[in-house]
Amino acid sequence: MNPAEIVWNFPGGATAFGIAAGAALVLAALLYCFTLRKLKLRQRLLLGALRLALLLALLALLGNPRREEIREYVNEKTVRLGVVFDVSSSMCANGLLGSSRLADSLRQFEEAARPEGKVEYRYFTIGERLEPAASAESIRPLAGAPSKRTVFTNLLDSLRDGAALFDSQNLDAVVVFTDGVDTSDAQPAPALSALAGSRPQYRIVPAVTELAMHKFLEFRKVEAPARAVQNATVPVDIAASYSNLTGSDKVELAITDDRGNELFRAEGKRNGAGGGMMFRAELTMDAPGLRRYTAALLLNGRKHRETVWCLETVKRNRKRILLYQGTHDWAARFLKNAVASENRSELEVRRFNAELPNNNFPSDRELAEYDVVILLNLNRKQCVGGLEKSLHEYLKAGGGVIFVTGNPVIAGEYANSPLEMLLPVEFSPNLNRSDRKHALTSQFRREIRNYHRGVNGGAEQRFLRAQEFSYKPTRLKEFTLTPAGEAGPMFRLPGGGEIRPGFLDCAKVDAVKPGAQALAFYKDEKGAEHIILAVQRFGRGRSVVLATDPLWRWKLSLPSDRRDSEIFWENLLSFAGDAGKLGDQPWTLGESQPVAGKPLKLRLSQPEVPADCTVSCEKESWSLTFQPVSGKAGLWESSFTPARPGIYRLRSGDGAVRDFTVAADRGNRELDAPAPNLFLLRQFGALDNCRVLAPAEKLDLSDFTALKGETLTERIVRPLWPTGTLLALLLALYCCELILRRIFKLV
Incomplete structure (x- = not known):
C-alpha cells in the first residue's frame, strides 16, 4: 500500500489560482481601504487579512482538496x-x-x-x-x-x-x-x-x-530384396547398434550362404563408445532357386549375434531397351549392334517427333514394358508432354534410366530441372556457348584458317596436297575409375581384366548427389577431376548418367576382335535393368529382432485374402489367420508368439517365403545402453x-x-472540503471579521 497523499486540482491550474488569489487580495484591500468611518492602518490590515484568508479558503475549496491512497491486494493462487x-x-x-x-x-x-x-x-x-x-x-x-x-x-x-x-x-x-x-x-x-x-x-x-556398463551389440535392420534375376548383383543393407565398446574392440559382419560359403566380411566403422553402424554388401545371384543367407556380428572374432533371410533367384529374361534420341545420331547404330551381339536384349530406337502423338515417346503403359530407357542427346525443349513425370513413375516402379550426353550446353539446360531430380548428378548451369562446338569441327576450322594465312604454293602446297587424304585419328580421353568403379562389375571382362572406355566429348557435372556413387572421372590438362559416370537408386529402379559421347569412337579405335565396347554396354544395361527385377518382400515383421515368448505382428502384402499361410520352425508348423488392415487395401495382419528361439520360416499360399531369427529373451534391454x-x-x-x-x-x-495470483489495485479518495473542521474554520474567520467590524464600529 502506498502512503496517503493530499491532492487538489484548481480549474485552470496554478496560473488560474494565482490570478484568482491576486484578485482576492485586491478585493480585500479595496473593501477596507475606503470606509465611512476612518480606521487606523493596523485595523485596516487586520480586517483585510481576515477577508483575504476567507477568500483564499474558498478558492482552495474550488480545487477539490482530497486525500488519496492506493492499496494493492494479492489474490492468492495455488x-x-x-x-x-x-x-x-x-x-x-x-x-x-x-x-x-x-x-x-x-x-x-x-x-x-x-x-x-x-x-x-x-x-x-x-x-x-x-x-x-x-x-x-x-x-x-x-x-x-x-x-x-x-x-x-x-x-x-x-x-x-x-x-x-x-x-x-x-x-x-x-x-x-x-x-x-x-x-x-x-x-x-x-x-x-x-x-x-x-x-x-x-x-x-x-x-x-x-x-x-556391459558390452552391447545387436542387429537393427536387414534390408534385402525378396527376388533377383540370375547373375544380378543385389545390394544388402544391414544396420547394427552398439554401446559400451572400447577402442580395442573389433566388430565385423560376415555373410554366408546355406552352403557355408562366406560371401562377405567387413569391419564396422564406429564413432565413439555407442551408436550405430551400417554395412552394405553386394551379393551376386549365381543359380536359380531359393537360398538362405546368414549374417553374423562378430565381436573380437567371436560370434555375438546372428540373423537370417532368404532370397529367390529367377532366370534372366530377354530385356527390352528403348533408345529415345533428340536427333539422328551415329551412335544408335553402334548401340543396336552392341545389344544384338550379346543376344540377351532387344533395342528399339525412337526419335523425337513433334508431329507424332506424345512426341513419339511411349505411353505409360508402353513404357512399363521396357527394362531400360536410354535418353540420348535429348535437349530440354524436347522433354515435353509429360515425359519427365512418366520417367519419375517408371523409375519408382523399378525401371532403369540412362541419360547420355557429352554436350555441355544440353547438360546445362537440365540444371535444376525435374529430370535432374531423377539423376545421380547435378549439372552445371554455367553455359559456355563456345563449348558447343564439336572438337573435330574446331580443329578443322583452325586448319582452314592456318592454310589461308600462311600457305601460298610451292613445296608447302605439294606437302598439304599429299596430306589431304591421310586419316589422323583424334586421341581419345580415357576413363579413370573411382574405388567404387574398380570394385563393381561394370568395368570387368568375363575372363579377367579391366575395361577402360575412351571418349572425345564430355558434359560438365557440378557434383554427385548424396546417396549416389561416382564410378568414373577424367582429369583435364589442369589436373581437375570431372565426373563422367555416376549411378544411384531411385525408388525401386536405378538411374545412370554417362556425361560423355556414346563411346562409338572408342568402338572404332579398338581392334576388330576386341569386344570391350559390347561388354561394357551389356554390363551397364544389366546394372540399370536388373533393378526392376528385384521383388519387394511381401512379408513384414513388427519387430526388427523378434524375441521368444513375446507376440510378433506379421503383415502380408497381396491383393487377395491370404490363404494357406504358415509359420514353421524345425519340424513344427502353425497356420496363420489374417485380418485386413484398416484403410490399406491389399495389406493383411496377423499375430504369432514364437515359443522358443530358432530360425522360423513364413510361407504364403502363393509361395512367398521369408526366414527370420527369433532370439532368446535377454531380459531388460534398458541396461544394454x-x-x-x-x-x-x-x-x-x-x-x-x-x-x-x-x-x-x-x-x-x-x-x-513463488508464483502469486493476480495483483488487484484499489484507489481510495477521501474529500477534505465537506469536513466539519474546514467548515468551522470558515465560519470562525467570518465571525472574527464580523466581531471586529462591530468593535471598530463599522456597523
Whole structure:
C-alpha cells in the first residue's frame, strides 16, 4: 500500500489560482481601504487579512482538496506443479557408488521442494507409459530395484501423450527427472511438437549417475530384396547398434550362404563408445532357386549375434531397351549392334517427333514394358508432354534410366530441372556457348584458317596436297575409375581384366548427389577431376548418367576382335535393368529382432485374402489367420508368439517365403545402453517453454513455487472540503471579521 497523499486540482491550474488569489487580495484591500468611518492602518490590515484568508479558503475549496491512497491486494493462487520421475530400469539400477539415478532424483527434488506459497504437487512416473503416482514416497521403493516388467522405456511417446494430460489438469509447470534413455525406437519430433504446444513451463533434470556398463551389440535392420534375376548383383543393407565398446574392440559382419560359403566380411566403422553402424554388401545371384543367407556380428572374432533371410533367384529374361534420341545420331547404330551381339536384349530406337502423338515417346503403359530407357542427346525443349513425370513413375516402379550426353550446353539446360531430380548428378548451369562446338569441327576450322594465312604454293602446297587424304585419328580421353568403379562389375571382362572406355566429348557435372556413387572421372590438362559416370537408386529402379559421347569412337579405335565396347554396354544395361527385377518382400515383421515368448505382428502384402499361410520352425508348423488392415487395401495382419528361439520360416499360399531369427529373451534391454542420452534431452532445451538443466546444476523451484495470483489495485479518495473542521474554520474567520467590524464600529 502506498502512503496517503493530499491532492487538489484548481480549474485552470496554478496560473488560474494565482490570478484568482491576486484578485482576492485586491478585493480585500479595496473593501477596507475606503470606509465611512476612518480606521487606523493596523485595523485596516487586520480586517483585510481576515477577508483575504476567507477568500483564499474558498478558492482552495474550488480545487477539490482530497486525500488519496492506493492499496494493492494479492489474490492468492495455488500453484499446480507436476513432477515426473522416470522409473525405467536404467533409473532404478544402483550405480557404481551404490545409489540409483532415481534415488538421486528423489533426493534432489526433496531438497528443492521448499514451497514459499500455496503449491499443489501432482506426481507421475514414466516407464512403458505415463502413469499417475500417489506421492514421491510411493515411488521410493523402486529405487535400487530395476523393474523386471519394464523391458524398454517409452520416454518420447509418454511425454507426447503427457502434454495433453498436463494441459487438462491445468498444471502451471512440470519437472521431469530422466536419464533420456529411450529404447522404443520412437522419433523425438512428435514429443517436441506436443510439449511446444502445451501450456506449462517445463524443467528437465538429467539423471547422470554412472552405472556399471556391459558390452552391447545387436542387429537393427536387414534390408534385402525378396527376388533377383540370375547373375544380378543385389545390394544388402544391414544396420547394427552398439554401446559400451572400447577402442580395442573389433566388430565385423560376415555373410554366408546355406552352403557355408562366406560371401562377405567387413569391419564396422564406429564413432565413439555407442551408436550405430551400417554395412552394405553386394551379393551376386549365381543359380536359380531359393537360398538362405546368414549374417553374423562378430565381436573380437567371436560370434555375438546372428540373423537370417532368404532370397529367390529367377532366370534372366530377354530385356527390352528403348533408345529415345533428340536427333539422328551415329551412335544408335553402334548401340543396336552392341545389344544384338550379346543376344540377351532387344533395342528399339525412337526419335523425337513433334508431329507424332506424345512426341513419339511411349505411353505409360508402353513404357512399363521396357527394362531400360536410354535418353540420348535429348535437349530440354524436347522433354515435353509429360515425359519427365512418366520417367519419375517408371523409375519408382523399378525401371532403369540412362541419360547420355557429352554436350555441355544440353547438360546445362537440365540444371535444376525435374529430370535432374531423377539423376545421380547435378549439372552445371554455367553455359559456355563456345563449348558447343564439336572438337573435330574446331580443329578443322583452325586448319582452314592456318592454310589461308600462311600457305601460298610451292613445296608447302605439294606437302598439304599429299596430306589431304591421310586419316589422323583424334586421341581419345580415357576413363579413370573411382574405388567404387574398380570394385563393381561394370568395368570387368568375363575372363579377367579391366575395361577402360575412351571418349572425345564430355558434359560438365557440378557434383554427385548424396546417396549416389561416382564410378568414373577424367582429369583435364589442369589436373581437375570431372565426373563422367555416376549411378544411384531411385525408388525401386536405378538411374545412370554417362556425361560423355556414346563411346562409338572408342568402338572404332579398338581392334576388330576386341569386344570391350559390347561388354561394357551389356554390363551397364544389366546394372540399370536388373533393378526392376528385384521383388519387394511381401512379408513384414513388427519387430526388427523378434524375441521368444513375446507376440510378433506379421503383415502380408497381396491383393487377395491370404490363404494357406504358415509359420514353421524345425519340424513344427502353425497356420496363420489374417485380418485386413484398416484403410490399406491389399495389406493383411496377423499375430504369432514364437515359443522358443530358432530360425522360423513364413510361407504364403502363393509361395512367398521369408526366414527370420527369433532370439532368446535377454531380459531388460534398458541396461544394454545405460549411458544418459544428453543429446536427446538437449533437443527439448531448444523449446521456448522448456529448459534443460546442466548435469551439475542444482534444481531451483523458487520461480515456480513463488508464483502469486493476480495483483488487484484499489484507489481510495477521501474529500477534505465537506469536513466539519474546514467548515468551522470558515465560519470562525467570518465571525472574527464580523466581531471586529462591530468593535471598530463599522456597523
